[in-house]
Amino acid sequence: MPVRARSDAQLGLTVSAAVLTTALTAVSFWLSFEALHDLATDHRLKGERAWAWPATIDTFIAIGELLILRASLLRKVDWYAIALTAAGSLGSIVLNIASVGGSTDPLDYVVAAVPPVAALLAFGVLMRQVHEYLLSRQQALTAPPVPVSTPVTPFVEHKEPEAAEEPQEADEAPVEEPVVTEEPEPVREPEKPEEPLTQRDRIDLVVRGLYESLGNRRPATRHMVTALADAGLPSSEGTARESRKRVEAAEPHLKDLPDAIAA
Template sequence: MSNEELTVPSALTAGQMPLRARWDAQFALAVLAAVLTTALTAVSFWPSFEALHDLATAHRLHGERAWAWPATVDAFIAIGELLILRASLAHRVDWAAITLTAVGSLGSIALNVAGVGVSHDPLDYVTAAVPPVAALLAFGVLMRQVHDFLVSRQPVVTTPLMPVIAPGPAVQESLESVAPEPVEETVHTPVDEPEVTEEPEPVTEPEQPSGEPTQRERMDLVVRRLYDDLGNRRPGTRHIRQALADAELPNSDGTCREARKRVETAEPHLRDLPDALAA
């Protein structure tokens, strides 16, 4: 099968940003988001550490011990989030990591609020609770970005299409010689009996010349290439319908879903890719 037959029609990318430019823009935005999230995580942990340090100082811990004590609470958040990330990459749920993160987060929030003491202004308690909550959310977002980056770096293995080749004349003659000859039977039919006609066979897709992909194979190829064009993301029905329409192929919603199902059945790892946003 030639390379021209495996090329998606140029109309698929008409009017769209080139793939290289889109990838560069996505990478720049991902780096900026990671930097800002890292800064937000550090800033969120800082007031939480300060509040827990003041609480430790007020209860007989001083100097280095007062600064080390907050780590016994807030470090559970970081450890639990990292274990959750590891479990997510392994496609499983780690309830111990979730419990660890929850205990660390609730403990940090409770201790920050308890450090306020007795106050008649509710905003004092809100101010004390915001840093540990922000630290939990910011670190969770950062781990999500790390997860997406690691998933996008996994190698994608494609399965080449196997064209159906009709058997040659020699093979056909060999099969005909092996097939048993039909046994002729004499059937006496009354003259006045009406002629019985056979039911028509279901209409199937016409056979393609040797080496040419069928219509279904062309549809699967167009859908499979969408995963690469979208930056290793799972295309939605709208993406598939537009791509099939550009390739002048059937593009109903049911056809789009069936084509994506066939592609992901052949390559199960594609189901785990993050979904692409509908255009």
């Protein structure tokens, strides 16, 4: 597949995933709000106050996830944000289950617990996509500029015509220059031919090249299997994963790169 077509496919999949994740997040929060609204209505809250009360629970999830996203961009761990997200999620799950009442059907409790759990997971996935986008933008802005080389104009030295040699006088005898004998060049040993690369080295070279071709991202198993198959090398998923482990063991900084989306 050409590089342009592959890039367009990856962009389309990324946009589709973002749209679906946003829709799932909105639906999950709406269902959770609906259940918490009914619970508030059953306990003396009416009208606008009944609709505002669920925000005191589910909004903690959004606030915590945003703070976790901020901390990850700063390469830090914000335990306060994690605790805030956990408290909001657990509170929302417990209260959604409590809204069922004294039902004897276990599926009633499962149905009540799904929206808050889905809201937490969907919002986390959405923040993951935002994190990858912002990280790629940071790398593009902080990349050093490519130096532009100026054309070099060759310098031509203009030589003035040499003056005609003066004739030697009769009494001046020509000076004989000593004969210089060239020393024989030392005998050099023939260079040993380089050893051919093994199949394992060729596999590692193909996998290592994917980090640059994917824009400084960790290749997924699908990327590695496709590249190895194109190179005529063993292309099983196990071979690809073992090669990625060897490459990242030799260059540990590659583990910190964001994962590429498999097309």
